[in-house]
Amino acid sequence: EESSRAAIALEPHNADLHHDIGIIIGGTGDVQRAEKSFWTALRIAPAHGGAHFNVGLIQASRGELQIAAESFRAAVSANPDDEDARNQLSSILTRIGMGSTF
Numbered sequence: 001e002e003s004s005r006a007a008i009a010l011e012p013h014n015a016d017l018h019h020d021i022g023i024i025i026g027g028t029g030d031v032q033r034a035e036k037s038f039w040t041a042l043r044i045a046p047a048h049g050g051a052h053f054n055v056g057l058i059q060a061s062r063g064e065l066q067i068a069a070e071s072f073r074a075a076v077s078a079n080p081d082d083e084d085a086r087n088q089l090s091s092i093l094t095r096i097g098m099g100s101t102f
Contacts (some may be wrong), residue, residue, distance in 0.1 A: 031061075
């Protein structure tokens with residue numbers, strides 16, 4: 001935790017760093033703080049595919065399927081070769097009755 005704060009203090013505008021810290025925090029079960037880190041990454045780099053993907057996972061876990069679909073669309077748009085993002089988007093679209101149309 002302390003090393004994460006130190007890293008952010010050195011590079012506060014590093015979207016990848018905020019994203020990676022979000023993953024680490026999420027691994028501890030603190031989803032709210034993890035999501036905050038992902039949103040910080042997106043404020044810095046609005047096309048950060050990994051942050052969109054992880055926000056989408058959190059939104060989907062809360063049942064916010066329409067919003068999650070938009071996050072996964074953004075992840076796919078940022079990185080069209082990301083099979084995980086494409087699969088999540090397809091799954092969400094199927095669940096909300098939109099087929100798998102990207």
